[in-house]
Each structure stands twice: as structure tokens, then as C-alpha cells.
Amino acid sequence: MEKFAFIMHPLEAKRDIARKYPIARFLPERAIEWALKYKEPMLVSHITGIKSATGTEAEGWFIGCPLTPNQLLTLPKELVWKRIIKCGKMAESLGAKIIGLGAFTSVVGDGGITVAKNLDIAVTTGNSYTVATAIEGALKGAEMMGVDPEEAVVAVVGATGSIGKTCARILAPQVPRINLVGRNIQNLERAAEEIKNEGGAEISVLTDVNSGIRDADIIVTVTSAVDAVIHPADLKPGAVVCDVARPRDVSVQVARERNDVLVIEGGVVAVPGDVNFNFNFGFPKKTAYACMSETMILALESRYENFTLGKEVSVGQVKEISALAARHGFKIAGFRSFEKSVSAEKIAEIRKNARRKLAY
Numbered sequence: 001m002e003k004f005a006f007i008m009h010p011l012e013a014k015r016d017i018a019r020k021y022p023i024a025r026f027l028p029e030r031a032i033e034w035a036l037k038y039k040e041p042m043l044v045s046h047i048t049g050i051k052s053a054t055g056t057e058a059e060g061w062f063i064g065c066p067l068t069p070n071q072l073l074t075l076p077k078e079l080v081w082k083r084i085i086k087c088g089k090m091a092e093s094l095g096a097k098i099i100g101l102g103a104f105t106s107v108v109g110d111g112g113i114t115v116a117k118n119l120d121i122a123v124t125t126g127n128s129y130t131v132a133t134a135i136e137g138a139l140k141g142a143e144m145m146g147v148d149p150e151e152a153v154v155a156v157v158g159a160t161g162s163i164g165k166t167c168a169r170i171l172a173p174q175v176p177r178i179n180l181v182g183r184n185i186q187n188l189e190r191a192a193e194e195i196k197n198e199g200g201a202e203i204s205v206l207t208d209v210n211s212g213i214r215d216a217d218i219i220v221t222v223t224s225a226v227d228a229v230i231h232p233a234d235l236k237p238g239a240v241v242c243d244v245a246r247p248r249d250v251s252v253q254v255a256r257e258r259n260d261v262l263v264i265e266g267g268v269v270a271v272p273g274d275v276n277f278n279f280n281f282g283f284p285k286k287t288a289y290a291c292m293s294e295t296m297i298l299a300l301e302s303r304y305e306n307f308t309l310g311k312e313v314s315v316g317q318v319k320e321i322s323a324l325a326a327r328h329g330f331k332i333a334g335f336r337s338f339e340k341s342v343s344a345e346k347i348a349e350i351r352k353n354a355r356r357k358l359a360y
Contacts, residue, residue, distance in 0.1 A: 005091030051273030053329035100295030126291025155216035173199030181212035238354035272329035
């Protein structure tokens, strides 16, 4: 039996903490964060039933790091690292041989390098498989919306981050134009130079999200923003948005006001076997985030080594983890949008709405 662990943390203080402590829904967020700062990591659940297509089995544990995205980004790095390392030590004591860094624990500081140096087990951020599933999901969604990648304008929001830049590098040979969107123009220009070597796509760099996505047919968004950066007025009719970020980059207002654009969550993966996570994190049964799945895949492969760490994800890593995922039976589990399943019929309706709006 292979063994792994995965660190999770509350994405929204009131909603997520209230699942365990109902009184939290009546408290101001500042009070919740104050209390969380003094709470120790905890065992959230025991994960059972994972069985690879090869017959290999695995079990794991969710370890809770009780810090919000805001705290992970604003508290002193040393304090945050100490808390994440404590989660890793708990995983070691349970017998895990690799641990995945979930959501904002993977972006703090140096992207897991310091954490890995302080643990006796392997560490991965899961970003390689996140890239793979984001691209697969975006292109499949585009196909269903009638968008031809060979004629599409693609925008990558958060293009200087490890996930965003690698998404752009992989998409560059497949599309005629890519808009790279980020906060720092110098970093964007450096990323553009790298991406130009991957294919013939025309590359533009923009620091304003609205300007970067308003003419885009396909958008992959993966920022580390705490609040939404994409709003209803930013999107053209018929656009396909793959939102890989947690918390979401796309405002919930888009779902309420734009019935002519397709927004999907990146990285929703079907896990092989009769898996039971023994914890509800908002996904259908037997499905998980791609970053969680990367940790499971590496465990099933007995690859107990640091796999995706730091601020870079190579194209080679994405291809390798994609091949391992297929070998063990992991695959994209349809589409979800704002925590709800999206059927083929619903996508057809969105496509029809977009055509109607473009006709006026």
C-alpha cells in the first residue's frame, strides 16, 4: 500500500471554517483569522480506496493548515513556513512518503523548496498536472463552444507564474496569438521572450486584465489574487474561460449576468478506484483537484521524490505527469462551473446564446 498526504487550508474563512465550527458564520472575518493564527495543524481525514489501473493501491491523509489565503500571503514567511512544515511532520508521523501542497501553501515564498528541505518525505506542489488538465479542459471546452484554436486569440492571466507561463509555452505552437497578462511588465517581457521560442504565435504583454482578455476567445487564468480579477464586462460573447485559481479569478457575477460565456474550473479529475476522501471539499464523489491527483499519481508510481517545486514548471514535467496519469487511470471528469456540473446540453445553450448576441 502506497501512502501520501495532502495539505489543504480554508479558501474562504466564513464558509470553510463554519463547516466545522458553525458559530464562525456569525463572526467577522478578522476575528476568525485572529483565532486561526493560533490554531495548530490538524488531521482532517483518512483517504481510502484509491486503486490504479495497474492494480497498485494507495491511502492518504488530508492535513489541515488553518490559515486563510490572506494570512498565507501576508503573515511573515517564517511563521507560514513553520506551520506548513508542521503539517509535513504530521504526515511523516502517519507514514506518508510524499506530501502535496494545496492551494496557497504551494505559492508561499519559494514554492515548496524551503518546506522540502525541512522534511524527510518528498514534496510536490501539483502544478505540473494542474497545467496539463487546465490546457486539456480549455481546449475541450473551446471545441464544444465551436472555437477553433488555430484561429483563436488566447489570453493567459497570471502569465509570469509557474503555471501560467508553462500553459502559454504549451499553447504557443497551437494558436496564432497569445496575450500574456500580469502585474509586472518586466517579468511579462521576459516570459514573452521564452515563449517566442516555443512556436509561431504572436505574443502581446499587458498589465491590465480587461485590456488583455476583452478580445480573447480562450482564457486560462491562474493568478494568486485573493479577490476576483475577471468581471462580466471583461468578456466577449462566446469566450471560454478556464479558471485554475483558488480562490477563483472569475467573479460569481459572471455566472449571474453572462449566459453567453463558458467558465470552467481547471483541474477537476476522476480518481481511479472506489475512493473515499471522507471529507467534502465541494467536488462530486471520486473526483479531486489536479494538484491532489498529482500527489496520488506519484505515490501510485512509487515516485517518492520532489517532483514539482519552485516557481518553474517545465514542459517535460507536464508531459511526464500526463503520461503517468493515463497509466494509472486518472482523467478529466467533465466540466464544473462555480461548483456545479456543466452538461453538454448546457454548453450547447451557452454557445447558442453567444451566437445570438454576436448576431446583434
